Amino acid sequence: MQKYTLLYIILAGIVALSLALFHYFKNSKSMSKINMLFVFLRFISVFSVLLLLINPRFEKNTLSIEKPNLVIAIDNSSSIKYLNQEAKTIDFIDELSNNNNLKEKFNLDFYTFGESLKNTDSVTFSENQTNIYQAFNQLHQVYKQTVSPTILFTDGNQTYGNDYQFITNTYKQPIYPIIIGDTVMHSDLKIEQLNVNKYAYLKNKFPVETILVYNGEDYISSKFEVSNGNTIIYSEEMNFSKDTNSKVINFTLPANTIGVSNYKATIIPFENEKNTVNNSKNFAVEVINQKTKIAIVSDFIHPDIGALKKSIESNEQRSVEFLNSNEILNQINEFQLIIVYQPNNKFKQLFDILKSQNSSLFLIIGTKTDLDFLNSINTDFDLEITNQTEDYQAELNKNYSPFIVDDINFESFPPLESNYGNIIFSVPFETVLLKTLNGVSTNETLLATFEKNKRREAILFGENIWKWRAQSYINSKSFNEFDNFIGKLVQYLASNRQKSRLNIEYESFYNGSNNIIIKAEFFDKNYVFDTRETLNITVVDNISKESKTFPLILKGNNYQVDLSSLAPSAYTFTIKASNENLSKSGSFQILEYNVEQQFLSADVTKLKKIATNSNGSIYHIDKTENLVNVLLSDNRYKPIQKNNKNTIPLIDWKYLLIILSLSLGMEWFLRKYYGLI
Structure with missing residues (x-):
């Protein structure tokens, strides 16, 4: 406590006592016991108020001992089982976890890793992929401010991800690899x-x-x-x-x-x-029997056109050609879908042909679009012309029903430049993406689709969609999410399937080492996404005829089921809604391939490198006798004494309020009893 605070407390006591004495003895010459009691109660009340104003505090130092962490990361992939090393690995893990000397010196933290890192010491050696780099990257986020030597149980064989031998550039803890598997290189x-x-x-x-x-x-x-x-x-x-x-x-x-x-x-x-x-x-x-040909029609060059071509052609079933408003007229019948980018009055003949043929269309409207022309030839919607533009970000409409749209973090995408003004549709439409301005939804449409006379049309009210593709890559390190979104939109426009309340999404075949995810959407009779339904999938092995049923789990704006536990074979499946008579069927194949079975021996070279670069040491699972002694005797791993300085109040304000209330209450009651008020 500072000396000034102590001085204020003494002054507060003098002031409180002076006021109490002045109030009760200014007109009285007697020192009766009741007056002395009143003086005491008034003193307590005033002194409590002054203490609340002064709020005296003092510093409290607490000494604590912080032990270093011993991180034990265990490769939980199936390659350990194929190398017949699971028993030795589990035995040594148990030996470490039960070592009292280690427990006394370290905080033992157990993790397993395969595709991802998990905080557990329960190992099954059943995961189908190994990403050692990602495991260390996540450990770095947890232990970057502490002393945490790391024991790594692994065969060193990584099936995907960045090369882990360079992880020591960021992970600054000593690493002690325990080599699991044969170190002899066989032909x-x-x-x-x-x-x-x-x-x-x-x-x-x-x-x-x-x-x-x-x-x-x-x-x-x-x-x-x-x-x-x-x-x-x-x-x-x-x-x-x-x-x-x-x-x-x-x-x-x-x-x-x-x-x-x-x-x-x-x-x-x-x-x-x-x-x-x-x-x-x-x-x-x-x-497949044919390739979907798509034309992008524009009279000027823009990065959006290239981005759309890249996204659409990421699926080998589709090809894209660039044409202007004149070139398309003689080739229009060669394409299953026309994408019109920012049209003007030169596009009139093209729109007349599309209308006469009742063809599907993807229309993109931007700052260079002739809005007067569009309003003059269009009967499906009307655009308010203000000659002003605004930058709008996107928000996914989770109740969009025609096809499954995954949320690819649209809110993080850069804004599109769009014409400012109301949009009035004269046909029933469904909004895929809504406009947001500074994070606030405007309830206006950014991307919409509608169907009329068996013709499908999509309209994007904004340009610079190329920035979305770039941001998607930054978010996920891949263009796949954005390309899949554009691919689904193109597939919807180029097909003639009727709207369904139950939509499913799956692949025709899967590799055995990949996750096998089937997605579904269920809508009520108003085509609003229904989260109340219970969906189940029944999968039948076409060879053994064995049938299994799994529930679909609600995740975000769709239902999902993970069928990675199925053995390689050919399957048919049916997804049924429990409360309504709706179902969808399909088939897929799982190819026999397990990447974890491809390794014959441990990757000793890389494990030696990370041990050397991190100032650790390497051990084989059969020769770990010295590891515990090395950890216990290493002077780098000493407990750290920490002094925690806390500033705490001298008196809790709640107790002061209680004392104040009691003293004021007793003074009032006694004064009332003796007829002084």
């Missing part, structure tokens, strides 16, 4: 990578690229084959040696049947090859 022949398009077109040939890798010293001969069912449709003899240890094979296969075609690529194992799982890889191609 191995494998299919390193297989690249193929997801779609092919009937009666065409589709390209396949395969990268084969050999790790070994001897000269070997093998044969590469691709089979479709029991039929070998491509083969080639291969020779490998220490110097010639990789080959790239490019070939084409025919697409003769509509639907999903399954293939198996195999490199024949050499004699006594230890790991033959990585000698084969399944892949599939969906053969």
